[in-house]
Amino acid sequence: MKLSSIQVGMPTRYDDIDAMGKKHVWTTAIFKKTVDGPQWATVMGFRGDGQADRRFHGGRDKALNAYCVEHYSHWTAELELDAMPFGSFGENLTVVGAMESEVCVGDIYEVGDAVLQVSQPRQPCGTLARRWKTPSLVKRVEEHGSTGWYFRVLTEGELMAGDVFKRIERPHPTWTITRANDVMTRTIDDVALAHELAAVPPLAESWKEALSRRVK
Secondary structure: OEEEEEEEOOOEEEEEEOOOOOEEEEEEOOOOEEEOOOEEEEOOEEOOOOOOOOOOOOOHHHOEEEEEHHHHHHHHHHOOOOOOOOOOOOOOEEEEOOOOOOOEOOOEEEEOOEEEEEEEEOOOOHHHHHHOOOOOHHHHHHHHOOOOEEEEEEEOEEEOOOOEOEEEEOOOOOOEHHHHHHHHHOOOOOHHHHHHHHOOOOOOHHHHHHHHHHHO
16 A cells, blocks of 8 residues: 555635525535645644544544545546546545555554554545535445545654555454444444444544444
């Protein structure tokens, strides 16, 4: 797996005009922009990056959002667009060479000077649909399985485009991002699987809590 590009962005106010001519104001940080050169990754994410709604985004378990280059051709065709720049899915890290079926919860990677750990799948929200003016996009991303995932930062350091991810540990090889997504969004009646996934130590706390509530 290789780092193709890095994106950051701070919460910004936008004014949208709907089909009826009514203005809607919203604040979001989903419009990430590609940055050149080395970027310092802290335990809370990149410097110069932020989230508008910290209840559901950001934090140590969701410090860096990763998305796959391989998915871009699908979405460009699906949304009938000429092109989509990296960062179009709000990701900080656009990666190539591994996808959700090949990355596992708990995987630890050395990349640049940093050490990162996969913490959970990314759960697309309505902000992504609003960014692309496609109300069905969240459901379509989940059905396609191209959600991306989050990293927590175990060791702070510099990353830059071109860096290679060197996997140094895989403690839970059966829990791919794809399988974790399936448990959360598809096999929701399988309490045993929910309990099993919730017991995976590196899984993000918010996922553990959601799955534990399901079990109860």
